[in-house]
Amino acid sequence: MNGSSTxxxxxxxxxxxxxxxxxxxxxxxxxxxxxxxxxxxIIAHISDVPTLLxxxxxxxxxxxxxxxxxxxxxxxxxxxxxxxxHDTNVTLHIRFLTTITNPRNERLALPRASALAAPRSGPAxxxxxxxxxxxxxxxxxxxxxxxxxxxxxxxxxxYANLRIxxxxxxxxxxxxxxxxxxxxxxxxxxxxxxxxFLPGRKVVMLAxxxxxxxxxxxxxxxxxxxxxLGQVRMFSFGGFYTRPHMSVVAPWLRSVEVLELVGLVDGxxxxxxxxxxxxxxxxxxxxxxxxxxxxPKDRPRTIHRLFSQCEKLEVVNIAHSWSKTRVISYERGVxxx
Numbered sequence: 001m002n003g004s005s006t007x008x009x010x011x012x013x014x015x016x017x018x019x020x021x022x023x024x025x026x027x028x029x030x031x032x033x034x035x036x037x038x039x040x041x042i043i044a045h046i047s048d049v050p051t052l053l054x055x056x057x058x059x060x061x062x063x064x065x066x067x068x069x070x071x072x073x074x075x076x077x078x079x080x081x082x083x084x085x086h087d088t089n090v091t092l093h094i095r096f097l098t099t100i101t102n103p104r105n106e107r108l109a110l111p112r113a114s115a116l117a118a119p120r121s122g123p124a125x126x127x128x129x130x131x132x133x134x135x136x137x138x139x140x141x142x143x144x145x146x147x148x149x150x151x152x153x154x155x156x157x158x159y160a161n162l163r164i165x166x167x168x169x170x171x172x173x174x175x176x177x178x179x180x181x182x183x184x185x186x187x188x189x190x191x192x193x194x195x196x197f198l199p200g201r202k203v204v205m206l207a208x209x210x211x212x213x214x215x216x217x218x219x220x221x222x223x224x225x226x227x228x229l230g231q232v233r234m235f236s237f238g239g240f241y242t243r244p245h246m247s248v249v250a251p252w253l254r255s256v257e258v259l260e261l262v263g264l265v266d267g268x269x270x271x272x273x274x275x276x277x278x279x280x281x282x283x284x285x286x287x288x289x290x291x292x293x294x295x296p297k298d299r300p301r302t303i304h305r306l307f308s309q310c311e312k313l314e315v316v317n318i319a320h321s322w323s324k325t326r327v328i329s330y331e332r333g334v335x336x337x
Contacts, residue, residue: 036061043069138164155180169193170211191244198228206232208249209239219248226252238262240287250274262286264293269302273309281306284319293318303330 036059043065046052055066139162141150150167153159155177162181166188178200186205187198194208206229221229229235229252237243239262246261246268253259257279261268263286272278283293294302303316316330 040065136162138162138166140166142166142168151176165189165197167193167197168211169196170213194228195222195225199224201228202231203228204232205234207236208243209236210241210243212241219244221248221252230254232256234258236260236262238284238286247271253278258282260284261293263289269306272306272313275310277312278310279312280315280317281310281313282317282319299328299330307332 039055039062043052043055043062046055046066046069049070052066052070056063056070136159139159150169154162154165159181161183163183164186165181165184169189169192176197181201184201184203186207187194187201187203188207188209189197190209190211192211194206198206226249229249232253233255235249235253235256235258237246237249237260243263245265250271251274253275255277256275257277259272259275259278259280260282262284264283272281285291285293299318306316307313314332318328318330
């Protein structure tokens with residue numbers, strides 16, 4: 001008609017080529033996304049538990065950022081308000097911690113821990129990789145299963161701010177790097193721990209709590225240990241087991257201002273004048289004895305002698321009961337008859 005015709009042409013392309021074209025089209029349709037790193041600053045301001053959980057499931061990067069906030073303060077199944085303000089629910093938090101079996105999750109659950117106590121019995125509770133150390137200011141390690149593990153732990157950088165350390169070492173040959181725990185202020189240990197850890201550190205408060213073999217060790221101190229004692233200003237000496245005589249340590253205590261003698265031994269008061277800066281003396285019951293530190297009839301004469309021989313001594317406190325709830329205090333210049 002009218003001398004014209006319509007021609008229809010059908011093209012049969014290669015199926016593989018069509019598939020590649022379709023994949024390229026899909027790729028071009030992907031919507032650009034913000035990198036997850038940009039969300040990091042706002043995670044700390046999120047208080048909604050479901051939102052924190054969603055962040056943990058959305059990407060590996062966000063999981064590591066959101067989990068500490070999710071685990072730090074567990075709440076009930078119907079949380080209200082900010083879950084990080086529910087720290088007063090100690091029972092719930094403890095129940096939550098007892099369900100954790102993964103060391104990594106345990107560390108996340110305690111990101112703001114300032115004090116940690118290891119159990120007295122059983123296997124070593126932690127190793128250098130598992131123990132919580134971020135912002136840790138106090139550590140009580142009462143376990144004897146692996147004492148060398150603790151020496152490695154204390155050398156980790158995240159223990160640089162440790163202020164209080166309580167250990168019950170039995171091996172005085174444990175070697176701890178001299179630069180470990182540079183901020184340590186208070187140290188509680190037996191003779192083995194003091195000999196292995198105290199030298200090289202400027203500990204101000206020291207409690208020498210003897211173990212069963214303290215008295216059987218050599219009767220003198222190594223010079224390096226004695227020099228370390230010279231930095232101490234508050235010194236508690238004694239506990240349940242028999243300790244060395246005060247004459248062993250008194251010549252080294254040049255800086256001690258406050259001294260507690262737990263369980264007074266005959267002749268020890270006679271060596272106290274060797275402590276030049278002694279200002280306060282506390283005489284306490286030995287933990288395993290009810291013997292009075294100084295019999296009442298002897299106290300006036302003994303107190304007078306102490307004040308006359310120790311030039312800077314100002315106060316003498318004598319525990320009157322094993323619980324130390326009743327204390328008799330004597331002050332310089334006050335009549336004690």
